[in-house]
Amino acid sequence: xxxxxxxxxxxxxxxxxxxxxxxxxxxxxxxxxxxxxxxxxxxxxxxxxxxxxxxxxxxxxxxxxxxxxxxxxxxxxxxxxxxxxxxxxxxxxxxxxxxxxxxxxxxxxxxxxxxxxxxxxxxxxxxxxxxxxxxxxxxxxxxxxxxxxxxxxxxxxxxxxxxxxxxxxxxxxxxxxxxxxxxxxxxxxxxxxxxxxxxxxxxxxxxxxxxxxxxxxxxxxxxxxxxxxxxxxxxxxxxxxxxxxxxxxx
Amino acid sequence: xxxxxxxxxxxxxxxxxxxxxxxxxxxxxxxxxxxxxxxxxxxxxxxxxxxxxxxxxxxxxxxxxxxxxxxxxxxxxxxxxxxxxxxxxxxxxxxxxxxxxxxxxxxxxxxxxxxxxxxxxxxxxxxxxxxxxxxxxxxxxxxxxxxxxxxxxxxxxxxxxxxxxxxxxxxxxxxxxxxxxxxxxxxxxxxxxxxxxxxxxxxxxxxx
Numbered sequence: 001x002x003x004x005x006x007x008x009x010x011x012x013x014x015x016x017x018x019x020x021x022x023x024x025x026x027x028x029x030x031x032x033x034x035x036x037x038x039x040x041x042x043x044x045x046x047x048x049x050x051x052x053x054x055x056x057x058x059x060x061x062x063x064x065x066x067x068x069x070x071x072x073x074x075x076x077x078x079x080x081x082x083x084x085x086x087x088x089x090x091x092x093x094x095x096x097x098x099x100x101x102x103x104x105x106x107x108x109x110x111x112x113x114x115x116x117x118x119x120x121x122x123x124x125x126x127x128x129x130x131x132x133x134x135x136x137x138x139x140x141x142x143x144x145x146x147x148x149x150x151x152x153x154x155x156x157x158x159x160x161x162x163x164x165x166x167x168x169x170x171x172x173x174x175x176x177x178x179x180x181x182x183x184x185x186x187x188x189x190x191x192x193x194x195x196x197x198x199x200x201x202x203x204x205x206x207x208x209x210x211x212x213x214x215x216x217x218x219x220x221x222x223x224x225x226x227x228x229x230x231x232x233x234x235x236x237x238x239x240x241x242x243x244x245x246x247x248x249x250x
Numbered sequence: 251x252x253x254x255x256x257x258x259x260x261x262x263x264x265x266x267x268x269x270x271x272x273x274x275x276x277x278x279x280x281x282x283x284x285x286x287x288x289x290x291x292x293x294x295x296x297x298x299x300x301x302x303x304x305x306x307x308x309x310x311x312x313x314x315x316x317x318x319x320x321x322x323x324x325x326x327x328x329x330x331x332x333x334x335x336x337x338x339x340x341x342x343x344x345x346x347x348x349x350x351x352x353x354x355x356x357x358x359x360x361x362x363x364x365x366x367x368x369x370x371x372x373x374x375x376x377x378x379x380x381x382x383x384x385x386x387x388x389x390x391x392x393x394x395x396x397x398x399x400x401x402x403x404x405x406x407x408x409x410x411x412x413x414x415x416x417x418x419x420x421x422x423x424x425x426x427x428x429x430x431x432x433x434x435x436x437x438x439x440x441x442x443x444x445x446x447x448x449x450x451x452x453x454x455x456x457x458x
Contacts, residue, residue: 001379001380001420002375002377002378002379002401002421003377003378003379003398004377005377005378040445045377045378070264070265070268071268071271071272074265074268074269074272074442074443074444074445074446074448074449075400075443075444075445076400076402076443093262093264094262094264095264096264096265096268097262097264098262098265098443119301120261120262120300120301121261121300121301121302121305122374122404123300123374123376123402123403124262124300166374166376166402167374167376195366195369195372195373196372196373196374197372197374197376197377219372219376219377220377249378249398
């Protein structure tokens with residue numbers, strides 16, 4: 001039986017982890033490679049890096065991080081943030097990323113998704129959707145949530161599936177950072193509409209929220225802070241899900 | 251010993267290279283090449299595969315003499331070869347992804363889209379699933395039945411003769427996820443991404 005995935009996400013800036021927790025056995029709390037290794041040893045089903053490096057001159061730092069991580073972690077590695085072109089995707093994959101998540105570029109030019117999924121295979125193309133409630137629906141934003149687009153999130157999700165995305169990483173901007181749980185309605189709507197896996201993101205504060213995320217129809221749940229700050233370990237999260245009869249890999 | 255990972259410019263093989271190097275340490279030499287002479291003189295071959303069936307076959311065909319060299323290695327010289335994901339699928343006679351495409355024909359069968367029961371199951375089949383070991387295979391030494399492996403695919407290999415099947419997995423139906431035919435091995439899942447159990451399979455292959 002296919003198991004539901006738990007994906008810890010690390011925010012990386014200039015090659016360093018932002019918001020990292022100081023694990024006792026960690027030599028360098030800011031080292032994304034060590035953090036990723038702790039997650040994968042703890043049973044993470046995948047690792048996600050979100051590169052939030054702002055300046056262009058430091059953009060290359062992520063490549064080195066990915067290269068080092070892929071030599072130490074043997075679970076799938078997804079990398080997103082600042083991915084603009086086929087060339088960026090190619091570079092990340094060559095460094096050892098297994099999947100690349102695309103946000104702004106997918107909105108600006110859906111051909112990037114079409115071309116990259118054809119060139120590298122759908123399995124490595126994740127489209128990240130940042131959505132915010134507006135009127136009766138959700139609007140998508142680009143540039144790390146800064147720019148409104150006027151585009152309806154559900155229509156966009158459907159379009160990305162047709163363009164060849166292998167998965168959708170759906171983040172609720174209303175919920176992100178609140179620790180009050182996923183936007184369940186958003187996850188339900190998108191999961192039931194598309195035939196590709198959905199990864200729920202944004203708002204996890206408790207283990208019960210992970211259960212809610214899976215019950216909404218998402219195939220995987222992504223969380224950052226609860227793992228960053230050591231509130232829960234990945235293994236604790238999995239044990240909790242298992243106790244609620246949600247199939248996970250233990 | 252030389253283990254060669256065939257680099258035919260189709261998809262991303264960094265993870266395969268990293269995992270084999272991790273397992274091999276300094277005991278075994280891991281080569282990554284499309285050089286025919288190096289392939290011929292290797293002890294073992296790894297045939298990775300990402301993207302579509304057609305793009306992988308096109309990739310192999312674009313390197314002059316590569317398919318013949320691989321066939322000679324696997325069918326005549328009977329040296330061990332491991333196909334991963336589309337690498338396994340290409341063993342078939344024919345694949346139906348994008349357009350009908352002729353496969354290598356090493357293990358009789360076809361590659362078709364997983365029947366997702368009218369959308370009841372999402373595709374691609376992505377994530378960790380358990381394998382049912384149906385037949386003893388040399389690459390499953392010390393691997394427990396129901397072990398978790400990482401999958402990502404929308405198409406499945408359907409062999410004509412089920413005796414080659416060494417493991418299946420349940421997703422929409424019973425999917426063949428590992429085969430062994432004499433010296434030819436294949437996994438639909440990704441051992442290189444399946445953490446310690448996956449690395450054990452790679453270790454088993456290297457130690458054949």
